[in-house]
Amino acid sequence: MRGRRFSRITTQFNDFFHSLPFKQRILISFVILITLAISAAGTISYLIASKEIQNNAFESSQETVNKTAQIMDTRLKNISTSIQSLMFSDAFEQMLRDVQNNDFLNYYKHLSALQFVFSQISYNEPLIQNVLIATPIGDFYSTSENRNPAQSFYDSDLYDKIKNSPKGVWYKGHADLFFSGNQRVLSFVTKGMHERVSSDPLNVFVVVNIKEREFVRLINQKSPSKDRNYVLVDAKGEDVIQDDVPNTYQFNQDALFLQQMRSGLQGSFFHEFHKADYLVNYTKLEIADDWVLIGTQSKDLLLQQVNGIKRTTLYIIVGFVLTSWLLSNYLTALLLRPLFKLQGLMRKVEDNQLSVRFESRYTDEVAQVGFQFNRMLDEINQLIGNVKFSEQEKRKAEMKALTAQMEPHFLYNTLNAIYCKSVLGENNDVNELILALSQMFQLGLSGGKDMMTLEDELSHVKQYCAIQQKCYEGLFEYELIVEDDQLLAYYVPKIVLQPLVENSILHGFKDKASEGRIRIQISEDDQMLHLLVEDNGTGVDMDKVEQGMAAGGNTKKGYALRNIRNRLQLYYGNESRMKLTNNDKNGTTVALWIPMNKGDHE
Known part of the structure; x- marks a missing residue:
């Protein structure tokens, strides 16, 4: 009932x-x-x-x-x-x-x-x-x-x-x-x-x-x-x-x-x-x-x-x-809502936002379409990643090649100076030169890395100047100015200043027997590292230097400047700058602007 x-x-x-x-x-x-x-x-x-x-x-x-x-x-x-x-x-x-x-x-x-x-x-x-x-x-x-x-x-x-x-x-x-x-x-x-x-x-x-x-x-x-x-x-x-x-x-x-x-x-x-x-x-x-x-x-x-x-x-x-x-x-x-959400994600993909993903805790038909959409985006991102990785590896290889060109160029000139001292029988100077060269190599090699702190880079330049002052006694004096010691902790490409100093000695002072002056100044300019090398040498013919730098590997004219410019371009792209001018001391001034970086990011 x-x-x-x-x-x-x-x-x-x-x-x-x-x-x-x-x-x-x-x-x-x-x-x-x-x-x-x-x-x-x-x-x-x-x-x-x-x-x-x-x-x-x-x-x-x-x-x-x-x-x-x-x-x-x-x-x-x-x-x-x-x-x-x-x-x-x-x-x-x-x-x-x-x-x-x-x-x-x-x-x-x-x-x-x-x-x-x-x-x-x-x-x-x-x-x-x-x-x-x-x-x-x-x-x-x-x-x-x-x-x-x-x-x-x-x-x-x-x-x-x-x-x-x-x-x-x-x-x-x-x-x-x-x-x-x-x-x-x-x-x-x-x-x-x-x-x-x-x-x-x-x-x-x-x-x-x-x-x-x-x-x-x-x-x-x-x-x-x-x-x-x-x-x-x-x-x-x-x-x-x-x-x-x-x-x-x-x-x-x-x-x-x-x-x-x-x-x-x-x-x-x-x-x-x-x-x-x-x-x-x-x-x-x-x-x-x-x-x-x-x-x-x-x-x-x-x-x-x-x-x-x-x-x-x-x-x-x-x-x-x-x-x-x-x-x-x-x-x-x-x-x-799931369909509207999927539609919104597709519009974002049209604007090249490939990081978006469809998310759902359900497994219905709409969710399955969304998951297929995610797989398609993953494949696209993987293809893009492969292309980027290939370009990065190519860029690294180019940077290694340019650094390898710079190091032998410096080594040949230094060994030639040591040889001259040895022929003259100045053994004490030879010993000091070899010791300074060893210390330079320790800084220059830097564990195989292409970047070093500005402090190590300046130590490298000091050792080089000490060598050249032994080789060319009385030829020149140099002055190193660092406006802020905190700048020494930032990283720069290694061997970027020494070639500029070398140009001042070998080319700028070629007609001098004494009274050469080199000024190296480090400062900050509009949140960029400003590296300046100035001498009172004979100056340069700007047209010839620009032609030499533009000639690439077909000429030795402008070799050091061309090498530095190419390395900066590979490291920083258009963020870095290099400027070459004749100064009021009848010499040459080379200025570099490099992005400030406190990490050893290759």
């Missing part, structure tokens, strides 16, 4: 449902499904979340504090490791030996030798403000810092702490005592030693100052919410660092709090501050024994999320039910 009644009701509902317009049927189905799905999901989510959030909130808070402490330990360990690598360096070892021998003579030599080590440490660990090595023969530090001569390390509190400690000591935030600026820093002090040098009587110490503001930012960047506050204190509850937001909890005056905090390496408990309950999570740092990271969070705000979930769930249910009525009008557009 009941079965027949249910069957009759079902039949009547089906008849009524199918009598409605198709749009209304979609609307009713959509609303019913959305309402049921959202209601069920929202109710289940609320029940689960309200139960689990209270259980997981405490563990999550503790885990966040532990992770933050772990990050701090890792960064502090990196700093300690950096100092160990400093003490393993040869410069540090030589400095210790001079301290051991009470030798003051090599102080400035060791100060210069340690600059690279200081720079490397600061580069590897941005938290480091500065490093000071205190020794009986003098202080060693980065010359970019301004040392405060009024404060000796051996008269400071840091020395009193480290001399009674067998290992390194971490010192809480304070104004920098040893360098000007009164920067707020934390300090790590350890005894300087080397495995090959006895450290017992040396009284050498290394002080590393850490930027307090950066350390504060490192702590706070892990704070997941505004209501959670992180504080770093010592075993007495006193602040280790000064934050922009002052610590109002006064841990050092709360005996009960300190007792609970000292109960283990990490933990959590509720404590009352300012008549309100707070969840306190703490963990002790490994590398600094008496430093404790404390996180505090309002209990009310922590558990407030449960009620927030309840309200949010209700809002979501109501919002989705209302939205479902609106979405029904766009159902047709939704069904046709």
Whole structure:
């Protein structure tokens, strides 16, 4: 009986449902499904979340504090490791030996030798403000810092702490005592030693100052919410660092709090501050024994999320039910959207945007057409990539060939100069020339690379000028001007300046016996490297030089200039420039403009 009644009701509902317009049927189905799905999901989510959030909130808070402490330990360990690598360096070892021998003579030599080590440490660990090595023969530090001569390390509190400690000591935030600026820093002090040098009587110490503001930012960047506050204190509850937001909890005056905090390496408990309950999570740092990271969070705000979930769930249910009525009008557009999307992609391909792809999580007929469209684009891109790769390989081969032409050209001229000295019996000059040539080859070969830093390129030119000054004594002097030392780090094609200097010597000074002048100037011009070589020689016939450069490989006239111009063209295309002029000193000026590049990009 009941079965027949249910069957009759079902039949009547089906008849009524199918009598409605198709749009209304979609609307009713959509609303019913959305309402049921959202209601069920929202109710289940609320029940689960309200139960689990209270259980997981405490563990999550503790885990966040532990992770933050772990990050701090890792960064502090990196700093300690950096100092160990400093003490393993040869410069540090030589400095210790001079301290051991009470030798003051090599102080400035060791100060210069340690600059690279200081720079490397600061580069590897941005938290480091500065490093000071205190020794009986003098202080060693980065010359970019301004040392405060009024404060000796051996008269400071840091020395009193480290001399009674067998290992390194971490010192809480304070104004920098040893360098000007009164920067707020934390300090790590350890005894300087080397495995090959006895450290017992040396009284050498290394002080590393850490930027307090950066350390504060490192702590706070892990704070997941505004209501959670992180504080770093010592075993007495006193602040280790000064934050922009002052610590109002006064841990050092709360005996009960300190007792609970000292109960283990990490933990959590509720404590009352300012008549309100707070969840306190703490963990002790490994590398600094008496430093404790404390996180505090309002209990009310922590558990407030449960009620927030309840309200949010209700809002979501109501919002989705209302939205479902609106979405029904766009159902047709939704069904046709894949076709519109595919049409839009085809229009982009017409504009040469070959990186577009059709994406769909479905496998219907429209999706299959889209996937075939993707395969077609992949094949087109592969063909284009093959063509580009072939062109790049051809370009690299041309650049290698031009560089190979330049290197023998220079070698022949240099060996001829050495031969002349040898014939004249000037053996000392021959030895110096061979040594300079060896150093030039070391720079010129550059591991098979076609690019080198401007600093190495200038070193190459200096060695060449030294050779030629031996070969042509009294013929010329040269001047090297670098307007900004930062330009030395940029990369240029190797052996690009030496041929220009060689032209000045061999061609510009061919009618001179003395008083030759060469000026090499490096500057920045409109975000380009500007390389200039100028002499006071005999000048050039511009028409003949241009004809020689245009003649290609059929003539030796303009060979060096033609080689450099072709190499720059291959490396940079139209971005580089070369200009040749006669100057007011009756000589020649060659100017190059090269794009600024700090990477060794071949």
